[in-house]
Amino acid sequence: MxxxxxxxxxxxxxxxxxxxxxxxxxxxxxxxxxxxxxxxxxxxxxxxxxxxxxxxxxxxxxxxxxxxxxxxxxxxxxxxxxxxxxxxxxxxxxxxxxxxxxxxxxxxxxxxxxxxxxxxxxxxxxxxxxxxxxxxxxxxxxxxxxxxxxxxxxxxxxxxxxxxxxxxxxxxxxxxxxxxxxxxxxxxxxxxxxxxxxxxxxxxxxxxxxxxxxxxxxxxxxxxxxxxxFRAWAEFIHYGAVGASGFVVDVSCYYLLQLFGIDHRAARAISFWPAVSWNWALNRITTFGERERRPRARQWFEFVATSLIGYSLNWGIYVTLTSSSEFFDQYRILALMSGIVGASIFNFTASTLFVYSEKRGS
Ligand SMILES: Nc1nc2c(ncn2[C@@H]2O[C@H](COP(=O)(O)OP(=O)(O)O)[C@@H](O)[C@H]2O)c(=O)[nH]1
Ligand SMILES: [Mg+2]
Missing domain, CATH: 3.90.550.10 (Spore Coat Polysaccharide Biosynthesis Protein SpsA; Chain A)
Structure with a gap:
């Protein structure tokens, strides 16, 4: 031996x-x-x-x-x-x-x-x-x-x-x-x-x-x-990076819609949708890519459903800030960003816990 x-x-x-x-x-x-x-x-x-x-x-x-x-x-x-x-x-x-x-x-x-x-x-x-x-x-x-x-x-x-x-x-x-x-x-x-x-x-x-x-x-x-x-941290940072790219989509649509004469509050309400879909798809492919995949339609729906609360928060903060403060009405982009920050914190918590969660016991 x-x-x-x-x-x-x-x-x-x-x-x-x-x-x-x-x-x-x-x-x-x-x-x-x-x-x-x-x-x-x-x-x-x-x-x-x-x-x-x-x-x-x-x-x-x-x-x-x-x-x-x-x-x-x-x-x-x-x-x-x-x-x-x-x-x-x-x-x-x-x-x-x-x-x-x-x-x-x-x-x-x-x-x-x-x-x-x-x-x-x-x-x-x-x-x-x-x-x-x-x-x-x-x-x-x-x-x-x-x-x-x-x-x-x-x-x-x-x-x-x-x-x-x-x-x-x-x-x-x-x-x-x-x-x-x-x-x-x-x-x-x-x-x-x-x-x-x-x-x-x-x-x-x-x-x-x-x-x-x-x-x-x-x-x-x-x-x-x-x-x-460092699972939670790695996912959080990745999720943040995806969020940042969604932000670009969001802001581009927000300005683009106003170019077509749409009111800024309505533009803010609409631009959320392409952005949130973009984030969902990227997170599905990358951030949580190593987790088991769930059916696409159902997952998108769940993502949107959890996002709806964030969405209301997001839009609510925007409208409240721009209509109640002259400063934010002048710098609307800051109101938009405040809304996003508030909603993101909520969304990340909800997504980790529910939308991308793995099946229990597997
Ligand atoms: N079995 C196996 N050995 C490998 C493979 N790639 C490299 N090696 C061996 O691993 C060792 C280190 O590789 P080397 O090419 O010298 O890498 P370096 O030292 O980083 O430049 C050497 O003994 C290589 O023959 C591989 O794909 N399979
Ligand atoms: Mg060598």
Missing amino acids: PLVSIVVPTYKEAENLQALCESVDQVLGAENLAYELLIVDDQSPDDTVNIARSLAEKYPLRLIQPAGRSRDLSLSVLDGIREASSDVVVVMDADLSHPVTKIPQLVAAVEEDTFVAGSRYAKGGKFDRGWSFWRFLNSWFATLMALPFTSCSDPMTGFFALRKQDLNELKRFRPIGYKIALELMVRGEFKKIVEIPIEFKDRAVGKSKMNLQQQINYLRHLRRLYLYK
Whole structure:
């Protein structure tokens, strides 16, 4: 029984596998650490699979070839962890970016409820300075967006260690793309995060698979994590953004109708309808997009019904302010906005509680 399972996701890493195996075997052999190397390959079109098979004759290597899903780094890592036969699992890249010499230190730091991260940004950590400004900015922004989730200085790392037992059900993880460490840290609820400083080297051979699609995937993944961790807030902010776009529709119609000679109070009463429909549709598709969908007509009707109270509030505030105050009559747009603010507070509460609510018990 190996003491440590090393999970390595691969896609087109034919040129790196041999060096990786030699290096791992040498470092762990020197420390007398029994290990297994799990190569999780996502149908690489190059020679990765053949090379892994031949290396398996010499090293304790197992090749895992997941099928039935689209190519995904994070899901490959989860597949590898599922197959791991030891409780201590190390995850690392195949491209020799991560220092193999640090594996024993990562393994030594693993204990119950602890996530051990190889970190470029911890004191003593390093990374290649040859990065372009664009790549640096990208990485900085990605790390910044993950700040609310974890105290780890390098949540984007692909080099980490943990106890398989601490993950419980692997099915509860829902990563997309590259940031599997972040996913495990957020949903895994570890009591402690230990950082081991590492020197990260840019790959010498082969190409990075990071691309625009992966960056979009990261945003989708972040959205999921924000919803998971800060559901009410994430929805409120999104709802606010949708509301702001509805406001543009509302005000445009309000002015447009007056251009056709319609009285401002009537214009205010009418412009609400295109705006409220716009908001309903956008919220259905985006804000509450991950919730179960209810029949369209019924939901629109419910949205309008709850909105009617907000609508009365909205219009009532507008008419009251413009007819009772000279100031508001002069700056009608401010009266319009006051109405909207009053009604929005009411609408958000009602929508969250009723219109987009999930079926109880599901
Ligand atoms: N199984 C699997 N491995 C992948 C996939 N994409 C990248 N990898 C591997 O994940 C590791 C990190 O990928 P890399 O392209 O070096 O990304 P970078 O270090 O962010 O530039 C490498 O070992 C890749 O071979 C994938 O879709 N599936
Ligand atoms: Mg790499």
